[in-house]
Amino acid sequence: MPVSASNQPTQGAHRPTLSHAISQIFTRAILFAGLWLVIAGSDPASWIIGLPTVLLAILSSLWLSSGRPRPLGLRLTALLRFLPFFAFESVRGGIDVAARVLRPKVKINPGFQRYQPRLDHPAARVLFLDSISLLPGTLSADLRDGIIEVHALDVTSDLTPELQRLERLIGRLFGEKLEEVRV
Amino acid sequence: MGEAQIALAINVISILLAVAGTFFFIAGTLGLLRLPDIFTRLHALTKADNLGLGLILLALLPHAPTLLYGAKLLLLWVLVLIGGATGAHLIAKRALRGDGEDML
Numbered sequence: 001m002p003v004s005a006s007n008q009p010t011q012g013a014h015r016p017t018l019s020h021a022i023s024q025i026f027t028r029a030i031l032f033a034g035l036w037l038v039i040a041g042s043d044p045a046s047w048i049i050g051l052p053t054v055l056l057a058i059l060s061s062l063w064l065s066s067g068r069p070r071p072l073g074l075r076l077t078a079l080l081r082f083l084p085f086f087a088f089e090s091v092r093g094g095i096d097v098a099a100r101v102l103r104p105k106v107k108i109n110p111g112f113q114r115y116q117p118r119l120d121h122p123a124a125r126v127l128f129l130d131s132i133s134l135l136p137g138t139l140s141a142d143l144r145d146g147i148i149e150v151h152a153l154d155v156t157s158d159l160t161p162e163l164q165r166l167e168r169l170i171g172r173l174f175g176e177k178l179e180e181v182r183v
Numbered sequence: 184m185g186e187a188q189i190a191l192a193i194n195v196i197s198i199l200l201a202v203a204g205t206f207f208f209i210a211g212t213l214g215l216l217r218l219p220d221i222f223t224r225l226h227a228l229t230k231a232d233n234l235g236l237g238l239i240l241l242a243l244l245p246h247a248p249t250l251l252y253g254a255k256l257l258l259l260w261v262l263v264l265i266g267g268a269t270g271a272h273l274i275a276k277r278a279l280r281g282d283g284e285d286m287l
Contacts, residue, residue, distance in 0.1 A: 035258070037251065038251060038254045038255050038258050039255065039258070041251060042251060090230070090233060090234055090237065091234060093230040093234070094207050094210075094230050094231050094233070094234030094235070095234075096230070097210070097211075097214060097226055097227050097230045097231050098206070098207060098210035098211075098214075098231055100214075101210060101213050101214035101217050101218065101227060102210060102213065106217050106218060106219075108218070108219075108223055110219075110220070110222060110223050126269075129268075129269075129272055130264075130265060130268035130269060130272070131268075133225075133229045133230075133267075133268040133271050133272060134229065134230060134233060134264070134268060136230075137226070139222060139225055139226050139229065139271060139272075139275060140272050140275070141222060141272070141275035141276060141278075141279050142275065142276045142279045142280065143276075149279060151222045151223075151225075151226070151275060153223060153226055
């Protein structure tokens, strides 16, 4: 796994420099302008709405991410591993729930299990919560005091291995190594 | 293989994907009706409907007139995935804590 030392931000009093701020604005501008192009199409007149929208999106994105301990950096190789996993699990999840409700008698044994996530980055946690709901038979119902309440369609089996696997994949996506803290 | 056969093959694949997508939408709706409580119903909605939409968008993808249009279809899917999963989490959270506005 490639580990880039230059991506590690300095801890403590980290004042954003001017070039850092410009690159933050620039990447957001590219991203949001691209999204607008996809949504609105290539008609130049659409930018009458699009330009203010993109500017507001940049501002709110900067505002929402201010005070974050470190910038969001996605690892491309990890993304290439996560996407097929996610697609495959989505299909499995859909087939699983369809098979349960299409029986003459609905086959469920619902209940809750608790899981303590080790992911650190807020965006990673959000992705983890959302991905849990797309895995077969699990739904992230609550996150409180660092504990995720997972609702399961079949509570008899232990969900921990599957959740750990998902968490590791998402951790790699955000450059967080979770292997060493495995229980 | 001629152009007509390729077009036919694409159409057949599209139809199969769209039928599969419709199946999962129906399964999701059936789950909403048959499952006993709010949490299990959310399972059916998030999973079956997301897969259903994904398959239908995949069926439409070869027929997209422009690249931008194809990108729009994929973007739609991503946005619905995020919206669906986040919405399900928020509904489940309110139901679990019992502090929703319309909870008695």
